[in-house]
Amino acid sequence: MAKERLSREAIAMRVAKEFFDGAIVNLGIGLPTLCSSFVPEGMQITYHSENGVLGFGRVVMDEDKAQWADIDLTNAGGQYVFPKPGMCFFHHADSFAMIRGGRIDIAVLGVLEVSEKGDLANWMFPGRGVGNIGGGMDLAFCAKRVIGATEHTTKDGKAKLIKQCTVPLTAPHCMDMLVTDIAVIKFTPKGPVLKEIAPEWTASEVQELTEAKLIIAEDLKEIELI
Protein backbone atom coordinates (compact mmCIF):
# COMPACT_ATOMS: atom_id res chain seq x y z
CA MET A 1 0.00 0.00 0.00
CA ALA A 2 1.25 3.45 -0.86
CA LYS A 3 2.62 5.34 2.10
CA GLU A 4 1.09 8.57 3.20
CA ARG A 5 2.65 11.77 1.94
CA LEU A 6 2.47 15.24 3.40
CA SER A 7 -0.34 17.51 2.26
CA ARG A 8 0.39 20.74 0.39
CA GLU A 9 -0.36 22.60 3.61
CA ALA A 10 2.15 20.48 5.51
CA ILE A 11 4.83 21.21 2.86
CA ALA A 12 4.08 24.91 3.33
CA MET A 13 4.31 24.51 7.12
CA ARG A 14 7.73 22.92 6.84
CA VAL A 15 8.96 25.68 4.51
CA ALA A 16 7.66 28.34 6.92
CA LYS A 17 9.93 26.89 9.60
CA GLU A 18 12.84 28.30 7.60
CA PHE A 19 11.56 31.86 8.01
CA PHE A 20 13.10 34.06 10.69
CA ASP A 21 11.88 37.13 12.51
CA GLY A 22 12.33 40.21 10.34
CA ALA A 23 12.87 38.24 7.10
CA ILE A 24 11.94 39.71 3.72
CA VAL A 25 10.22 36.88 1.83
CA ASN A 26 8.89 36.48 -1.70
CA LEU A 27 6.42 33.65 -2.28
CA GLY A 28 5.80 32.20 -5.74
CA ILE A 29 2.35 31.47 -7.15
CA GLY A 30 0.55 28.31 -5.97
CA LEU A 31 1.90 26.12 -3.18
CA PRO A 32 4.51 28.71 -2.04
CA THR A 33 1.73 31.25 -1.35
CA LEU A 34 0.33 28.86 1.31
CA CYS A 35 3.45 29.38 3.46
CA SER A 36 2.17 32.73 4.70
CA SER A 37 -0.60 30.91 6.61
CA PHE A 38 1.89 28.99 8.76
CA VAL A 39 4.29 31.59 10.10
CA PRO A 40 4.99 30.96 13.80
CA GLU A 41 3.19 33.36 16.11
CA GLY A 42 5.16 36.40 17.19
CA MET A 43 7.39 36.28 14.12
CA GLN A 44 7.15 39.26 11.77
CA ILE A 45 7.69 38.46 8.10
CA THR A 46 7.61 41.21 5.50
CA TYR A 47 6.37 39.94 2.14
CA HIS A 48 7.67 41.36 -1.13
CA SER A 49 5.75 41.02 -4.36
CA GLU A 50 7.11 41.66 -7.86
CA ASN A 51 4.34 44.09 -8.77
CA GLY A 52 5.66 46.70 -6.37
CA VAL A 53 4.39 46.13 -2.85
CA LEU A 54 6.21 45.35 0.39
CA GLY A 55 4.60 44.44 3.70
CA PHE A 56 1.08 43.56 2.53
CA GLY A 57 -1.44 41.52 4.54
CA ARG A 58 -3.17 38.21 3.99
CA VAL A 59 -5.06 37.10 0.89
CA VAL A 60 -8.68 38.35 0.78
CA MET A 61 -11.03 35.36 1.08
CA ASP A 62 -14.47 35.16 -0.54
CA GLU A 63 -16.38 36.36 2.53
CA ASP A 64 -14.36 39.60 2.65
CA LYS A 65 -14.31 40.32 -1.07
CA ALA A 66 -17.27 42.71 -1.15
CA GLN A 67 -15.49 45.08 1.22
CA TRP A 68 -11.80 44.46 0.56
CA ALA A 69 -11.27 43.19 -2.99
CA ASP A 70 -9.64 45.98 -4.98
CA ILE A 71 -7.83 45.56 -8.29
CA ASP A 72 -5.28 48.13 -7.14
CA LEU A 73 -4.03 45.95 -4.27
CA THR A 74 -2.96 42.48 -5.42
CA ASN A 75 0.00 40.15 -5.04
CA ALA A 76 2.07 38.87 -7.98
CA GLY A 77 -0.44 36.08 -8.55
CA GLY A 78 -3.19 38.65 -9.07
CA GLN A 79 -4.88 37.70 -5.76
CA TYR A 80 -6.47 40.47 -3.72
CA VAL A 81 -4.58 41.11 -0.47
CA PHE A 82 -5.31 43.18 2.64
CA PRO A 83 -3.51 46.43 3.36
CA LYS A 84 -1.31 46.48 6.45
CA PRO A 85 0.34 49.22 8.53
CA GLY A 86 3.84 49.93 7.21
CA MET A 87 3.06 48.66 3.71
CA CYS A 88 4.63 50.55 0.81
CA PHE A 89 4.37 50.70 -2.96
CA PHE A 90 7.03 51.19 -5.63
CA HIS A 91 7.40 50.75 -9.40
CA HIS A 92 8.57 47.62 -11.17
CA ALA A 93 12.17 48.71 -11.72
CA ASP A 94 12.53 49.39 -7.98
CA SER A 95 10.87 46.08 -7.20
CA PHE A 96 13.49 44.17 -9.17
CA ALA A 97 16.30 46.41 -7.93
CA MET A 98 15.37 44.98 -4.52
CA ILE A 99 15.59 41.45 -5.92
CA ARG A 100 18.83 41.82 -7.89
CA GLY A 101 20.29 44.00 -5.16
CA GLY A 102 20.10 41.08 -2.74
CA ARG A 103 17.38 42.39 -0.42
CA ILE A 104 15.17 39.30 -0.57
CA ASP A 105 16.17 36.91 2.23
CA ILE A 106 14.10 33.95 1.08
CA ALA A 107 12.31 33.18 -2.19
CA VAL A 108 9.98 30.17 -2.13
CA LEU A 109 9.44 28.89 -5.66
CA GLY A 110 7.50 26.15 -7.37
CA VAL A 111 9.41 23.35 -9.07
CA LEU A 112 9.17 21.42 -12.32
CA GLU A 113 12.62 19.84 -12.13
CA VAL A 114 15.68 20.26 -9.94
CA SER A 115 19.06 18.79 -10.80
CA GLU A 116 21.52 17.24 -8.36
CA LYS A 117 23.65 20.38 -8.74
CA GLY A 118 20.78 22.55 -7.55
CA ASP A 119 19.74 23.83 -10.99
CA LEU A 120 16.08 24.88 -11.00
CA ALA A 121 13.66 24.57 -13.92
CA ASN A 122 10.16 25.87 -13.28
CA TRP A 123 8.98 28.14 -16.10
CA MET A 124 8.01 25.86 -19.01
CA PHE A 125 4.46 24.49 -18.97
CA PRO A 126 4.79 20.69 -19.01
CA GLY A 127 3.95 19.29 -22.44
CA ARG A 128 3.09 22.62 -24.06
CA GLY A 129 6.48 23.67 -25.41
CA VAL A 130 5.91 27.22 -24.20
CA GLY A 131 6.19 29.02 -20.88
CA ASN A 132 6.46 32.29 -19.05
CA ILE A 133 9.74 33.37 -17.48
CA GLY A 134 8.01 36.10 -15.49
CA GLY A 135 9.77 37.27 -12.33
CA GLY A 136 10.97 33.83 -11.22
CA MET A 137 14.30 33.98 -13.02
CA ASP A 138 15.40 37.18 -11.26
CA LEU A 139 14.37 35.66 -7.92
CA ALA A 140 16.14 32.35 -8.57
CA PHE A 141 19.37 34.14 -9.57
CA CYS A 142 19.38 36.85 -6.94
CA ALA A 143 17.46 35.98 -3.75
CA LYS A 144 19.77 35.23 -0.83
CA ARG A 145 18.15 31.83 -0.36
CA VAL A 146 15.99 29.84 -2.78
CA ILE A 147 13.70 27.16 -1.37
CA GLY A 148 11.72 24.89 -3.69
CA ALA A 149 8.30 23.68 -2.50
CA THR A 150 6.65 20.84 -4.43
CA GLU A 151 5.43 17.26 -4.55
CA HIS A 152 8.37 14.84 -4.76
CA THR A 153 7.17 13.31 -8.03
CA THR A 154 5.09 14.46 -11.00
CA LYS A 155 1.47 13.42 -11.52
CA ASP A 156 2.80 10.53 -13.64
CA GLY A 157 5.07 9.43 -10.80
CA LYS A 158 8.31 10.69 -12.36
CA ALA A 159 11.10 12.03 -10.15
CA LYS A 160 11.46 15.80 -10.00
CA LEU A 161 14.92 15.71 -8.41
CA ILE A 162 16.96 14.32 -11.29
CA LYS A 163 20.57 14.13 -12.46
CA GLN A 164 20.22 16.79 -15.13
CA CYS A 165 17.24 18.99 -15.99
CA THR A 166 15.51 18.13 -19.28
CA VAL A 167 13.61 21.44 -19.69
CA PRO A 168 15.02 25.00 -19.91
CA LEU A 169 16.51 26.25 -16.66
CA THR A 170 15.24 29.08 -14.52
CA ALA A 171 18.71 29.40 -12.96
CA PRO A 172 21.72 27.11 -12.57
CA HIS A 173 23.07 26.18 -9.09
CA CYS A 174 20.53 28.36 -7.32
CA MET A 175 18.73 25.97 -4.97
CA ASP A 176 19.46 25.95 -1.29
CA MET A 177 16.73 23.60 -0.11
CA LEU A 178 13.93 21.46 -1.51
CA VAL A 179 10.88 20.66 0.61
CA THR A 180 8.63 17.94 -0.79
CA ASP A 181 5.78 15.78 0.43
CA ILE A 182 8.24 13.09 1.55
CA ALA A 183 11.59 14.77 2.16
CA VAL A 184 13.67 17.82 2.98
CA ILE A 185 16.82 18.04 0.89
CA LYS A 186 19.69 20.47 1.25
CA PHE A 187 21.96 21.23 -1.73
CA THR A 188 25.71 21.15 -1.03
CA PRO A 189 28.83 21.23 -3.25
CA LYS A 190 29.03 17.44 -2.76
CA GLY A 191 25.44 16.89 -3.89
CA PRO A 192 21.89 16.81 -2.53
CA VAL A 193 21.75 15.79 1.13
CA LEU A 194 18.63 14.06 2.48
CA LYS A 195 18.07 15.79 5.83
CA GLU A 196 14.52 14.86 6.78
CA ILE A 197 11.95 12.29 5.73
CA ALA A 198 8.18 12.04 6.15
CA PRO A 199 6.81 9.81 8.96
CA GLU A 200 7.09 6.08 8.16
CA TRP A 201 9.29 6.65 5.12
CA THR A 202 12.82 5.28 4.87
CA ALA A 203 15.79 6.88 3.16
CA SER A 204 15.92 4.12 0.55
CA GLU A 205 12.24 4.59 -0.28
CA VAL A 206 12.85 8.31 -0.87
CA GLN A 207 15.89 7.44 -3.00
CA GLU A 208 13.73 5.13 -5.15
CA LEU A 209 11.56 8.12 -6.10
CA THR A 210 14.61 10.32 -6.75
CA GLU A 211 16.77 10.02 -9.87
CA ALA A 212 19.65 12.05 -8.41
CA LYS A 213 21.89 10.22 -5.95
CA LEU A 214 21.08 11.38 -2.43
CA ILE A 215 23.65 11.73 0.30
CA ILE A 216 22.06 10.57 3.54
CA ALA A 217 22.66 13.02 6.38
CA GLU A 218 24.24 11.53 9.49
CA ASP A 219 21.57 13.26 11.54
CA LEU A 220 18.69 12.22 9.25
CA LYS A 221 15.39 12.73 11.08
CA GLU A 222 11.65 12.77 10.65
CA ILE A 223 10.13 15.98 9.30
CA GLU A 224 8.84 18.12 12.13
CA LEU A 225 6.18 20.65 11.24
CA ILE A 226 5.99 22.66 14.44
Added chain:
Amino acid sequence: MAINKVFNSFQEAVADVKHGSVIFIGNFAGPGGTPFFLIKALRDQGAKNLTIVGNTAGGIGLTLDYDDHRILFQNHQVKKVIASFPFSTSPKRPSDAEKQILAGEVELEMCPQGTLAERIRAGGAGIVAFYTPTGPGTVIEEGKEKSYFNGRPYLMEYGLKADFALVRAWKADTMGNLIFRGTQRQFNPIMAMGADITVAEVDEIVQPGEINPNCVIVPSLYVQRIVKVTEKTDFPRHLETDFQVKEEV
Protein backbone atom coordinates in the same frame (compact mmCIF):
# COMPACT_ATOMS: atom_id res chain seq x y z
CA MET B 1 0.00 80.35 -21.45
CA ALA B 2 -0.86 77.82 -18.80
CA ILE B 3 0.14 74.29 -19.70
CA ASN B 4 -2.86 72.04 -20.17
CA LYS B 5 -2.28 68.48 -21.36
CA VAL B 6 -5.87 67.33 -20.98
CA PHE B 7 -7.43 65.65 -24.01
CA ASN B 8 -11.18 65.30 -24.25
CA SER B 9 -11.28 61.78 -25.63
CA PHE B 10 -9.20 58.64 -25.79
CA GLN B 11 -9.64 58.66 -29.58
CA GLU B 12 -7.97 62.07 -29.94
CA ALA B 13 -5.16 61.06 -27.58
CA VAL B 14 -4.03 58.18 -29.84
CA ALA B 15 -5.15 59.54 -33.23
CA ASP B 16 -1.56 60.10 -34.47
CA VAL B 17 -0.11 56.66 -33.67
CA LYS B 18 1.66 55.59 -36.86
CA HIS B 19 1.97 52.12 -38.40
CA GLY B 20 5.10 50.41 -37.08
CA SER B 21 5.19 52.31 -33.78
CA VAL B 22 6.70 50.91 -30.60
CA ILE B 23 4.11 51.08 -27.80
CA PHE B 24 4.65 50.60 -24.06
CA ILE B 25 1.48 49.37 -22.36
CA GLY B 26 1.22 49.32 -18.56
CA ASN B 27 -0.06 45.99 -17.25
CA PHE B 28 0.70 43.17 -14.87
CA ALA B 29 -1.23 40.04 -13.82
CA GLY B 30 -4.67 41.46 -13.08
CA PRO B 31 -6.70 44.39 -14.35
CA GLY B 32 -5.17 46.98 -11.97
CA GLY B 33 -2.96 49.53 -13.73
CA THR B 34 -4.04 48.63 -17.28
CA PRO B 35 -5.14 51.56 -19.52
CA PHE B 36 -8.19 49.77 -20.91
CA PHE B 37 -9.76 52.78 -22.61
CA LEU B 38 -6.58 53.86 -24.39
CA ILE B 39 -6.09 50.29 -25.60
CA LYS B 40 -9.62 50.23 -27.02
CA ALA B 41 -9.03 53.57 -28.70
CA LEU B 42 -5.82 52.24 -30.26
CA ARG B 43 -7.72 49.18 -31.49
CA ASP B 44 -10.32 51.45 -33.13
CA GLN B 45 -7.61 53.74 -34.50
CA GLY B 46 -6.15 50.70 -36.28
CA ALA B 47 -2.39 51.36 -36.53
CA LYS B 48 -0.68 48.17 -37.71
CA ASN B 49 2.73 46.47 -37.46
CA LEU B 50 3.04 47.60 -33.86
CA THR B 51 5.71 46.46 -31.44
CA ILE B 52 4.05 46.03 -28.04
CA VAL B 53 6.15 46.13 -24.88
CA GLY B 54 4.39 44.98 -21.72
CA ASN B 55 4.59 42.45 -18.93
CA THR B 56 2.10 40.19 -20.70
CA ALA B 57 0.73 39.92 -24.22
CA GLY B 58 -2.81 40.24 -22.87
CA GLY B 59 -5.44 37.59 -22.28
CA ILE B 60 -3.37 35.44 -19.89
CA GLY B 61 -5.13 33.16 -17.39
CA LEU B 62 -6.12 35.88 -14.96
CA THR B 63 -7.20 38.37 -17.60
CA LEU B 64 -8.71 35.93 -20.08
CA ASP B 65 -11.98 37.77 -20.31
CA TYR B 66 -10.73 41.32 -20.10
CA ASP B 67 -10.40 43.47 -23.17
CA ASP B 68 -6.81 44.36 -22.35
CA HIS B 69 -4.15 44.53 -25.09
CA ARG B 70 -5.24 41.07 -26.28
CA ILE B 71 -7.67 43.00 -28.52
CA LEU B 72 -4.73 44.48 -30.43
CA PHE B 73 -3.63 40.93 -31.27
CA GLN B 74 -7.21 39.93 -32.06
CA ASN B 75 -7.31 42.83 -34.52
CA HIS B 76 -3.95 41.76 -36.07
CA GLN B 77 -2.21 45.06 -35.28
CA VAL B 78 0.92 43.55 -33.72
CA LYS B 79 4.09 42.31 -35.43
CA LYS B 80 6.28 41.92 -32.35
CA VAL B 81 5.82 41.65 -28.60
CA ILE B 82 8.44 42.08 -25.88
CA ALA B 83 7.12 40.56 -22.63
CA SER B 84 8.02 38.42 -19.61
CA PHE B 85 4.70 36.54 -19.33
CA PRO B 86 3.30 36.17 -22.86
CA PHE B 87 1.42 32.87 -22.62
CA SER B 88 -1.93 32.02 -21.10
CA THR B 89 -1.77 29.99 -17.90
CA SER B 90 -4.83 28.10 -19.11
CA PRO B 91 -3.77 25.56 -21.78
CA LYS B 92 -7.35 25.10 -22.95
CA ARG B 93 -7.70 28.80 -23.66
CA PRO B 94 -4.58 30.03 -25.42
CA SER B 95 -4.46 33.80 -25.88
CA ASP B 96 -4.62 35.46 -29.28
CA ALA B 97 -0.98 36.40 -28.89
CA GLU B 98 -0.03 32.80 -28.15
CA LYS B 99 -1.76 31.53 -31.30
CA GLN B 100 -0.13 34.21 -33.44
CA ILE B 101 3.32 33.63 -31.90
CA LEU B 102 3.13 29.88 -32.49
CA ALA B 103 1.88 30.45 -36.05
CA GLY B 104 4.87 32.70 -36.72
CA GLU B 105 2.69 35.77 -37.35
CA VAL B 106 3.98 37.64 -34.31
CA GLU B 107 7.61 37.72 -33.18
CA LEU B 108 8.19 37.19 -29.45
CA GLU B 109 11.12 38.50 -27.44
CA MET B 110 10.81 37.08 -23.92
CA CYS B 111 12.63 38.87 -21.12
CA PRO B 112 12.94 38.05 -17.45
CA GLN B 113 10.59 40.50 -15.71
CA GLY B 114 13.34 42.39 -13.90
CA THR B 115 15.33 42.69 -17.11
CA LEU B 116 12.26 44.00 -18.91
CA ALA B 117 11.63 46.59 -16.18
CA GLU B 118 15.25 47.72 -16.13
CA ARG B 119 15.41 47.89 -19.94
CA ILE B 120 12.42 50.22 -19.87
CA ARG B 121 13.83 52.32 -17.03
CA ALA B 122 17.27 52.48 -18.66
CA GLY B 123 15.83 53.59 -21.99
CA GLY B 124 14.09 56.48 -20.29
CA ALA B 125 17.15 57.32 -18.21
CA GLY B 126 19.51 57.62 -21.19
CA ILE B 127 21.37 54.39 -20.41
CA VAL B 128 21.91 52.56 -23.69
CA ALA B 129 22.78 49.17 -22.17
CA PHE B 130 23.62 47.55 -18.83
CA TYR B 131 24.82 44.28 -17.33
CA THR B 132 22.44 42.15 -15.28
CA PRO B 133 23.22 39.04 -13.20
CA THR B 134 19.94 37.43 -14.32
CA GLY B 135 20.09 34.90 -17.14
CA PRO B 136 23.64 33.47 -17.68
CA GLY B 137 23.48 29.71 -18.17
CA THR B 138 19.86 29.80 -19.39
CA VAL B 139 18.20 30.24 -22.80
CA ILE B 140 18.14 33.98 -22.10
CA GLU B 141 21.88 34.28 -22.75
CA GLU B 142 21.57 33.22 -26.40
CA GLY B 143 22.95 35.91 -28.71
CA LYS B 144 23.93 38.20 -25.84
CA GLU B 145 27.29 39.49 -24.71
CA LYS B 146 28.37 37.77 -21.48
CA SER B 147 31.01 39.39 -19.29
CA TYR B 148 32.50 38.54 -15.92
CA PHE B 149 32.77 41.11 -13.13
CA ASN B 150 34.37 40.00 -9.84
CA GLY B 151 34.17 36.43 -11.09
CA ARG B 152 30.42 36.44 -11.69
CA PRO B 153 28.81 36.26 -15.16
CA TYR B 154 26.52 39.06 -16.35
CA LEU B 155 24.51 39.57 -19.55
CA MET B 156 24.42 42.81 -21.46
CA GLU B 157 20.89 44.03 -22.09
CA TYR B 158 19.77 47.06 -24.08
CA GLY B 159 17.54 49.90 -22.94
CA LEU B 160 14.12 50.20 -24.59
CA LYS B 161 12.46 53.34 -25.95
CA ALA B 162 8.96 53.77 -27.33
CA ASP B 163 7.04 56.12 -29.59
CA PHE B 164 4.03 56.00 -27.26
CA ALA B 165 3.44 54.88 -23.70
CA LEU B 166 -0.14 54.11 -22.69
CA VAL B 167 -0.22 54.28 -18.91
CA ARG B 168 -2.80 54.10 -16.13
CA ALA B 169 -2.65 56.39 -13.10
CA TRP B 170 -4.95 57.54 -10.31
CA LYS B 171 -4.76 61.32 -10.38
CA ALA B 172 -3.12 63.82 -12.68
CA ASP B 173 -2.89 67.58 -12.53
CA THR B 174 -3.34 69.45 -15.79
CA MET B 175 0.46 69.86 -16.09
CA GLY B 176 0.91 66.07 -16.13
CA ASN B 177 2.13 65.21 -12.63
CA LEU B 178 0.86 61.73 -11.77
CA ILE B 179 0.14 59.76 -8.65
CA PHE B 180 -0.85 56.11 -8.45
CA ARG B 181 -3.05 53.96 -6.28
CA GLY B 182 -1.55 50.80 -4.75
CA THR B 183 -0.12 48.17 -7.04
CA GLN B 184 -1.61 49.99 -10.01
CA ARG B 185 1.83 51.64 -10.24
CA GLN B 186 3.82 48.57 -11.48
CA PHE B 187 5.36 49.33 -14.93
CA ASN B 188 3.50 52.59 -15.50
CA PRO B 189 6.00 55.18 -14.11
CA ILE B 190 9.03 53.72 -15.91
CA MET B 191 7.07 53.43 -19.15
CA ALA B 192 6.12 57.10 -18.88
CA MET B 193 9.85 57.95 -18.68
CA GLY B 194 10.85 56.31 -21.93
CA ALA B 195 8.30 57.29 -24.58
CA ASP B 196 8.23 60.27 -26.91
CA ILE B 197 4.53 60.66 -26.14
CA THR B 198 3.12 59.37 -22.87
CA VAL B 199 -0.67 59.25 -22.62
CA ALA B 200 -2.10 58.77 -19.13
CA GLU B 201 -5.58 57.41 -18.45
CA VAL B 202 -6.65 58.61 -14.99
CA ASP B 203 -9.58 58.59 -12.57
CA GLU B 204 -9.30 62.24 -11.64
CA ILE B 205 -7.79 65.42 -13.09
CA VAL B 206 -7.03 68.29 -10.71
CA GLN B 207 -5.49 71.76 -10.94
CA PRO B 208 -1.75 72.36 -10.39
CA GLY B 209 -1.13 72.71 -6.66
CA GLU B 210 -3.76 70.19 -5.67
CA ILE B 211 -1.36 67.24 -5.69
CA ASN B 212 1.14 67.43 -2.84
CA PRO B 213 4.53 67.89 -4.55
CA ASN B 214 6.08 65.50 -2.00
CA CYS B 215 3.86 62.73 -3.31
CA VAL B 216 4.24 63.10 -7.09
CA ILE B 217 5.40 59.77 -8.57
CA VAL B 218 5.76 60.74 -12.24
CA PRO B 219 7.03 64.31 -12.75
CA SER B 220 5.01 66.33 -15.26
CA LEU B 221 7.65 66.51 -17.99
CA TYR B 222 7.25 62.79 -18.70
CA VAL B 223 3.55 63.10 -19.53
CA GLN B 224 2.25 64.70 -22.72
CA ARG B 225 -1.43 63.78 -22.71
CA ILE B 226 -4.03 63.09 -20.04
CA VAL B 227 -7.52 61.65 -20.45
CA LYS B 228 -10.06 61.15 -17.68
CA VAL B 229 -12.04 57.92 -17.38
CA THR B 230 -15.74 58.67 -17.15
CA GLU B 231 -17.26 55.23 -17.77
CA LYS B 232 -17.69 52.86 -14.83
CA THR B 233 -16.01 49.48 -15.06
CA ASP B 234 -17.08 46.27 -13.33
CA PHE B 235 -13.80 45.74 -11.51
CA PRO B 236 -13.85 45.99 -7.71
CA ARG B 237 -12.25 49.27 -6.65
CA HIS B 238 -12.93 51.48 -3.66
CA LEU B 239 -11.65 54.83 -4.82
CA GLU B 240 -12.64 56.48 -1.54
CA THR B 241 -9.81 54.57 0.17
CA ASP B 242 -6.05 54.86 -0.34
CA PHE B 243 -4.91 51.69 1.51
CA GLN B 244 -3.51 53.61 4.47
CA VAL B 245 -4.40 51.62 7.61
CA LYS B 246 -3.20 52.21 11.15
CA GLU B 247 -4.05 48.74 12.40
CA GLU B 248 -4.04 45.31 10.84
CA VAL B 249 -7.44 44.43 9.42
